Amino acid sequence: MKHISLMGATGSIGTQTLDVLKEHPDEFRLSAFSVGKNLDLARKIIVEFQPELVSLSEKNDMEVLKSEFPGISFTYGQQGLTEVAVYHKADVLVNAVLGSVGLEPTLQAIEEKKTIAIANKETLVTAGHLVMEAAKKNGVSLLPVDSEHSAIFQALQGEKEKNIEKLILTASGGSFRDKTREELQNVTVEQALNHPNWSMGAKITIDSASMMNKGLEVIEAHWLFSMPYENIDVLLHKESIIHSMIEFHDSSVIAQLGTPDMRVPIQYALTYPDRLPLPSANRLNLAEIGKLHFTAMDFNRFRCLQLAYDAGKAGGSMPTVLNAANEAAVAAFLEGKISFLQIEEYIERALHAHQHIANPGLTEIKSADAEARKYVSSLI
Ligand code: NDP
Numbered sequence: 001m002k003h004i005s006l007m008g009a010t011g012s013i014g015t016q017t018l019d020v021l022k023e024h025p026d027e028f029r030l031s032a033f034s035v036g037k038n039l040d041l042a043r044k045i046i047v048e049f050q051p052e053l054v055s056l057s058e059k060n061d062m063e064v065l066k067s068e069f070p071g072i073s074f075t076y077g078q079q080g081l082t083e084v085a086v087y088h089k090a091d092v093l094v095n096a097v098l099g100s101v102g103l104e105p106t107l108q109a110i111e112e113k114k115t116i117a118i119a120n121k122e123t124l125v126t127a128g129h130l131v132m133e134a135a136k137k138n139g140v141s142l143l144p145v146d147s148e149h150s151a152i153f154q155a156l157q158g159e160k161e162k163n164i165e166k167l168i169l170t171a172s173g174g175s176f177r178d179k180t181r182e183e184l185q186n187v188t189v190e191q192a193l194n195h196p197n198w199s200m201g202a203k204i205t206i207d208s209a210s211m212m213n214k215g216l217e218v219i220e221a222h223w224l225f226s227m228p229y230e231n232i233d234v235l236l237h238k239e240s241i242i243h244s245m246i247e248f249h250d251s252s253v254i255a256q257l258g259t260p261d262m263r264v265p266i267q268y269a270l271t272y273p274d275r276l277p278l279p280s281a282n283r284l285n286l287a288e289i290g291k292l293h294f295t296a297m298d299f300n301r302f303r304c305l306q307l308a309y310d311a312g313k314a315g316g317s318m319p320t321v322l323n324a325a326n327e328a329a330v331a332a333f334l335e336g337k338i339s340f341l342q343i344e345e346y347i348e349r350a351l352h353a354h355q356h357i358a359n360p361g362l363t364e365i366k367s368a369d370a371e372a373r374k375y376v377s378s379l380i
């Protein structure tokens with residue numbers, strides 16, 4: 001029996017993680033979880049999974065649930081997230097929270113030698129060097145949940161990282177795949193949220209439409225697989241059937257395929273190095289699909305991807321600023337305060353305004369993050 005703590009239980013990845021746990025009640029037990037503000041869903045999860053510790057974003061919400069469930073421990077806020085992350089009974093932390101708030105709890109969980117199943121890519125983008133350093137020092141495994149990184153991780157089994165020529169991350173192209181830049185001028189929030197292949201949280205759906213999601217994933221891949229940016233390619237593949245590929249020095253390519261279903265990479269991270277059945281997953285039927293399509297990436301059309309490569313290569317505090325400015329700009333877009341193309345504009349301006357720090361520690365990361373958010377707010 002593996003004990004799981006789950007940050008972000010009410011989100012898209014969080015609820016799908018719960019689905020995986022439900023499929024294998026003899027294998028997994030949910031010991032602790034965190035939510036943001038979704039009290040209704042938190043109640044349902046408590047009733048169904050009977051955890052020992054629950055954290056909410058707000059103190060008031062915590063008081064409400066505390067009075068309803070006297071047998072369970074409750075906590076709240078940033079401290080609460082960390083308490084869930086390091087919960088003493090948990091063997092594995094599933095980090096499915098949104099944004100760079102996931103960083104410090106993850107670092108703490110690594111210090112406590114928890115295995116980390118990581119969906120929360122912002123944590124790796126904002127301070128990948130700190131996370132990887134801590135993981136190495138503590139002998140902790142970081143198991144990717146993001147489908148592209150899970151694909152690479154799966155393709156790597158039995159292989160050696162030193163034999164990799166390059167990583168090829170596939171990108172669906174998001175909801176605006178077929179639009180020109182002119183057509184992007186006036187797109188709405190509703191149009192952006194209508195992703196063709198995956199049903200995901202609002203922020204990552206916008207990131208997919210702007211291609212920043214792929215940019216964040218390039219940086220995530222750089223850290224998870226110690227790969228120079230020059231050796232990470234992105235390929236448009238609209239069907240989301242090939243989830244990513246590795247090309248080896250001998251020119252052989254290994255790809256991982258499957259129907260688009262996040263429960264598969266979530267479950268793999270939880271069962272690794274073993275696998276379990278997932279009876280409710282749709283099987284891949286290539287004869288039915290018939291054709292798969294691939295197109296080279298257009299870096300002018302998808303400016304955010306170029307910004308991410310540039311910030312990644314510059315390193316230091318630049319990816320922190322990229323990520324924080326993106327979080328702030330996407331939130332403003334979702335609130336209807338800025339246009340879609342202003343997202344990339346504000347990120348670029350935040351990167352220009354920032355004084356690069358070469359090897360930032362946690363304090364410098366936090367202040368670069370706060371500074372970038374403040375800068376973007378000042379533009380709105
Ligand atoms: P959602 O928006 O669906 O869920 C986010 C979760 O985090 C919710 O439980 C939310 O709580 C909680 N949360 C949000 N902000 C805070 C905060 N400030 N403090 C505490 N809790 C907070 O996101 P997704 O599930 O889509 O994505 C989660 C992570 O996984 C992201 O990093 C994303 O990039 C990554 N990812 C997602 C994929 C997907 O298919 N969705 C695929 C690959 C990666 P509440 O709702 O209760 O307020």
Ligand code: NDP
Binds near residue numbers: 019041045048
């Ligand atoms: P169910 O329809 O049986 O959903 C489980 C319960 O969760 C129902 O009581 C439903 O309430 C409630 N629920 C579902 N989605 C939400 C939501 N977004 N916010 C608040 N409550 C919700 O199971 P399905 O498999 O059809 O679930 C639908 C989707 O929601 C799936 O993708 C699943 O991954 C996810 N989910 C999973 C949960 C879990 O604990 N495993 C919990 C909630 C959602 P009602 O039908 O009355 O709205």
Ligand code: MG
Binds near residue numbers: 146148217
């Ligand atoms: Mg992904």
